[in-house]
Structure formats: structure tokens, C-alpha cells
Amino acid sequence: MHPSETLTDKETGTGLHPLRLLLILLIISILMMFAGLTSGYIVRRDEGNWLEFDLPTGLLFNTIVIAISSATMQWAWFSARKDNLRQVKIGMLTTLALGVLFLIGQWQVWGELVSNRVYFGGADSNPSGSFMYVLTGVHGFHLITGLIFLVLVVVKSLRYEVHSRQMLAITNGTIYWHFLGALWLYLYLFLLLNH
């Protein structure tokens, strides 16, 4: 926004801060991307010649990890509301660590797939396996953007810019993080139901 823009002098919009709305719109665009990929998955699967394989066991563990990270993020947010700045830092750092753990876990899952002879590309690959890599990979990429976002919020909190009267950044971070968790949950259920 222009530095001299005052939000008080405006028509009532959605009631959301512009940066919040920007975030939601970006989330919608990410959703559309996955809508495209998963509907492509279904269309392609219905055409036959589709390799069936067992989902890697690591996925369940990773799902639990990312669910816990959502909880710790939420805890950090509540702590910020209560101006408990130490807990904010602990909560956010735990979330970051769990996020990294999730990514490592997904990497392991890829290893598991390869050892089960499910390949991304090449002569022995089948779209069913390739889709698996694409869905996890693109989600993982967005998770990295989420981690970067959280690091920025942590930096802000170190500068005492996150507290009960400056909740915008941490709330946006929390929303994005929950979205990434929910997106993973959707993908996991989708893969469970459609393979």
C-alpha cells in the first residue's frame, strides 16, 4: 500500500486487511493448481493402464507430523494473543522443526517408492507413480514457501513486532500453515481413496 493510504477512509470491503485478502487469493490459486492435478489424476486413472501399488507407509507418519505442527502453530498464535512472547518463539520454532521433519519424511517416502520399483520417469514408470511424485513434490515446494514465511514471522517476533496488538503477520502465517496442512490431508485422503 501507499505509505499515506489510510484504511479508515474506505468503503467497507470484506472486513479483511488487504494483506490477508492477498494471502487468501494466493491460497485459492494454489488450490486451483491442485484441483487441476487431482482431476487430471482421476481422468487419467479412468482410462486404464494404471499401475496399482501400496502407498508408502511413511506417509502416515508424515501426516501425523504435519498435523502436530499445525497444533504447535496454533499454540504460538494463542501465545501471541496473550503476549506470552517466549512461548511464541518456542511454538514457532517447534513448528519450523516439524515442518523440516515432514520434508525429510517425504524424501524418505520417495526413497521407499523407488525401492518398491515405483519410478517417477523412465521406461519402467507409469503415470500412477509419476502423479504420486508430482503431488508430493509440488506440495513439498509450497511447504518450503511456508517455512520461509514462518522464518520471516520469527524474525519479526525477535524484533518484538509480534504481540497482541500486531497480530497480522503471525495470523497470516498461521492461516498459510494450516492451509498447507489441510492441503496435505486432502492429498493423503485423495491418494488413499484413489489408488
Added chain:
Amino acid sequence: MAANIPTNAPVHGTPTVPHVEHDEHLHHDEHHEQSFLTKYIFSQDHKVIAKQFLITGIFWAIMGGALSSLFRLQLGWPESTMSWLTPVLGKWVEAGKLNPEFYLALVTMHGTIMVFFVLTAGLSGTFSNFLIPLQVGARDMASGFMNMLSYWFFFISSIIMFSSIFIETGPASAGWTIYPPLSALPQAIPGSGAGMTLWLVSMALFIISQLLGGVNYITTVINLRTRGMSMGKLPLTIWSFFLTAILGLLAFPVLFSAALLLIFDRSFGTSFFLSDIYIAGQALNNTGGSPILFQHLFWFLGHPEVYIVIMPAMGMVSEILATNSRKPIFGYRAMIGSLIGISLLSFVVWAHHMFVTGMNPFLGSVFMFLTLIIAVPSGVKVFNWLATLWRGNIRFTTAMLFSIGFVSLFISGGLTGIILGNAALDIQMHNTYFVVAHFHLVMGSSAFFGLFAGVYHWFPKMFGRMLDEKLGYVHFWLTFIGVYLVFMPMHYVGIAGFPRRYYAWTGFDSFSQFADLNKFISAAAIFAFIGQFIFIFNFFYSIWRGRRATENPWNSNTLEWTTPVIPGHGNWPGAIPAVHRWPYDYSKPGAEKDFIPQNVPYSQTQSSNLPNERETAE
């Protein structure tokens, strides 16, 4: 008016309820002197970014036009020698003949450049950026930084696309729709080698640019409207930019997915779109892919994309027609309703591009039905434009001429859409010049006319000077006549079955009778292209030497004309004006002047107030 009174009370607590959240950005003071770099290059001012988009768009339009002149030369005079082009094209001219594969590269680059770089980035990028903050009464976009990124992503994407023209194997050659397997296999055509890779990378960056721009447009329209500017008082330009941005937000990510999968097929050995292919006597080991899947993903973007191109033009034309007819736009609410209708429908008709892919005929009928429904909101718009002109006090400014030309072209091209929308007819017409004629009238030419109308109309606010009207008239008539001379004959060639994207038709007896017609089309096309240089001259000459503009040269009602001749960063030197009325109070009975700007309160216009407005005035 009580609802519009600002609430200054600071709001704490839950983040979803308050109208005003605390934001640390607002407390920074950034009023330091700007260097050349931050003022003109890495500017976050929406007006500068708009001009950057415009000038880049003009560059691309010249490129796109030049490429089309080259392939029209080939189509018009297939027997002639082209050795004189060797200095420009180098090895693509072999023994005096254009290389056939390079012909396909030309067509592909022409389409890509025109659809995406000129009529999407050049059109929306310029006018959404320029007009949204000015017309809704905001000092800038919601995020100036993301807006700047949007331009620079576009710029990098442009550089990559441009550089792909100069590589050894040539640029992408699989058509702007890049259907696999042609686009996926370098063995299929040289352009599907490095050229296609660069195309995909460039488009990925382009999509990011569009998304960064689009989320900004939407947020600005929703959140930064000035006091009194309810959605029901927005100029139609803003409505069209707003809906265009929403279409982009929903459609471009899907193209991104398709491009991503294609990248994997090309470079990582996956088989999303490839199966059972023999090429040069060799079997590829890709199995299980589906090329039709690509078409679905592509057209899910592709069809909304054609409306992303046309809707901003529709909005600007509505605005210009009303201003220069000195009449309120006819059917303001119907205009908004039809834009919304078109936007919704545009997501459920994509398979009309795929009638011949062997889809289930029942499914085809469903898509046919939905497609033909689009004629209804399109018709509503056309009738409203005509009714706005009807008995108006018309001022034939150049912008007005181009707007009227837009309506004409949109009708001519829309009619053939109804023919193509019928699956049974489309089976005959698909992939012929009839389709080319259809979309060049309804999309290509119309959107270009909207672009020109916008430039002629808003040039004074952009550069503080006027474009020359006489040159404008010459430019208009050359373009208008040229466009019809080019695209009308194409319908006949198409009905006769002449396929698009063919290098030469001389091998087919049934088509040699069209030799003269093809020459004629080519001559007209090159004539119309040369006519555009009048505009280019006028544009650059007038930036520095044009007649000085006044604040409101067209006696227009919208807010941008309440700013200084050349608005600075922040747009209004003082407070942002509040809005009291809709933007179309032209020739209101009883009023002193034939226009009442949006920021004039009813209390100052007692003589012209309608009964219900009298109450508001008190």
C-alpha cells in the same frame, strides 16, 4: 450514508471481525527522495508500472505483427523467392524458400505473443494497473511491491521468450496451444527441443506474473475503494478488470499444472501425455499417457483466457461509449450481470475446442448447449452498447471511433462463434481458416481495438499530453478497413476446408483456386500492419511533443479526472475525494453541465436531482 462514515476507533481482538487491522507497514514513513532507479525502473507506483506494461506490450505487438507479415508473405506468394530475407532470417531461408518448420515456429510465436504478451499482459497489465487505483480512489495498489514483481516477472519471461527466437533449433513450433505429443518430442520437430523448453519456462514465469498482478487487482477493488464507492457505483471498467482478474486467478494455475506435467514428460521421462508412439521407425517407451488430458487442462485455461483478453476491452469500451455519447450507459446493471454471466459460463464450455477429439456425443451436446448460452450475455452487451449510442450526442474522438469499431468487430466475430459452437458444424470447420477468421475478429481485432481506444482515451492522464486526432483518424480507418479486408475473405477459404497451420496449399488442387484470395489477404495484412506505424509515431511523438492536456479533457465523470494533469505517486495531492453518485450522470435533465463527476454531492445539484436523490441530499 451512515454506513460509509469511517470508523477511527482502533480495533483489537479477533482478526476476522475488524474492518481495520493493525499493520506495521502503515507506520513507516517513506517520503524520501526517489532515485531514478526507484522512480522509473523498479517503481512501485501503479502508474509507472502501467506504462512499463504498455511499452513492453507495444514492443511485443510490433514483433507479433512482423512475424505474421512474414508468414503471410509465404502464404500469399508461395512460389516467390525469399532470399532477400536472408539477412534477417539467416539459415531459415533455404535456397530462397522459407523453411517449412520455421513457418510453424512463426505461427506459434505469433499466437503466443499476441494472446499472452500483448492482449493479456499489455492490455490488463496496462489498464488494470493504471485505472484501478485511480478510478476506485486509492493511492496505489494493495501491494506495490508485488505489483512491481508482477512486471519484472513479465519482463524476464519476455526476455526468455525473445531469446528463444534466436537459438539454433528455433523457437517453439507446436502452435500456441502446444498440444503434445508434437510439443513433447524433440524428434518430432526441431522447435520442440530447446525452443519448447524456453517457451515453458517463459510461460511459467508469465503465469506467476499474472497471478501476482491479479491478486493485487482483486484486493484493491475489494478493499481500497474510497468512501461512497460501493460496488454498485463502480465504473464498468473496474467491474471488467475485477472479473478478469478473478478468471485469471482460477484459470492460470491450471495451465501451470499442465505446463509442469509437460515439462516432466519432456525432461524427466514421465508419460503423462504420451503413449504408444512410433517416431522415425522407433518405438518410444512411453506408455499410459493421454494427450487428450492435456487438451482438457489447456482449454480449461484456454477458454477463460479468451475472455481474460476481451473483458477489459469490453469495460473500457462501455466507459468510452457512454462518455462520448454524452449519455448514461444503457443498462448499467445488465452490463454487470452479463459480465458475471460470461465469467461463470467461461468455465464450463472449454470442450467446444475439442468436439473432434472423439468425445462422447452426449457430452458434446452438453458443451454445445452451454456454449450457445454465452450468446445471451454477449447479446445483452451488444444491445446495450447500441442503445447507448442511440440518439446520443456523439463526439467522434479517436477513442470513440475505436470503441464503435470494437462493437462492429465483436458482432461480426461473435456470429461465427455461434456457428462453431454447434458440434455438427464444427466437425466441418474445425482447424480451418474459418476458426482463424472467427477468433481474429472476435478476440484479436476486437481486443486490439479496445486497447487502442483505451490508449487514445487515457493517454492525457498517462502523459499529460494529447495524442494527435488527425493521425488518430487515419490510423483508425486504415486499421478498421484493413482488418475487415484481412479476415472476411478468410471465412470463405475456411468454409472450403483450407486447414490452418499449413505452410503451402499449392499441393492441393482444390485449394489452388484460392491463390488470388490468399494474395489479397496477405496484401491487406501487410497494409494494415504498416498502418500501425502511424500509431507508433503518434504515440512516441505525443509523449514529448503532443498538445498539453487539461485535467479532464473529455468532460468525464470518473475519479481519475479529478487528479492533477499528471498525478504524482499517491494520485491526489490532498485528500481522496469521496464518491456520491454513479459514474454515468451525463446529460442529466436539469443539470447545468452535461456531466456531473462522481465526487459531486447531491446537495450541489438540486436542480437535477431525482426524487429519491433529493432525500439523500438533505
